[in-house]
Amino acid sequence: MKKYLLRLKHPATIIGITGYVITIISKFGITVDNDAIMTIIQSICAICVLLGILNNPEVTDEESTKGA
Numbered sequence: 001m002k003k004y005l006l007r008l009k010h011p012a013t014i015i016g017i018t019g020y021v022i023t024i025i026s027k028f029g030i031t032v033d034n035d036a037i038m039t040i041i042q043s044i045c046a047i048c049v050l051l052g053i054l055n056n057p058e059v060t061d062e063e064s065t066k067g068a
Contacts, residue, residue, distance in 0.1 A: 009053075011045035011046075011048070011049055014054075015038070022037060
């Protein structure tokens with residue numbers, strides 16, 4: 001379970017889940033501005049990555065410094 005929760009620290013996972021939730025909500029007949037919500041979520045994820053809150057949990061510090 002902890003492994004799955006670590007995936008929530010990956011921005012692509014958050015953006016993907018948001019897209020699916022918007023699709024499900026739309027299928028229930030609720031009008032949603034898909035583009036606006038996705039832009040907001042992507043911006044929030046980008047800010048969180050810059051602040052170091054979100055990252056790729058599968059890449060260790062050792063692996064990320066290899067390419068530098």
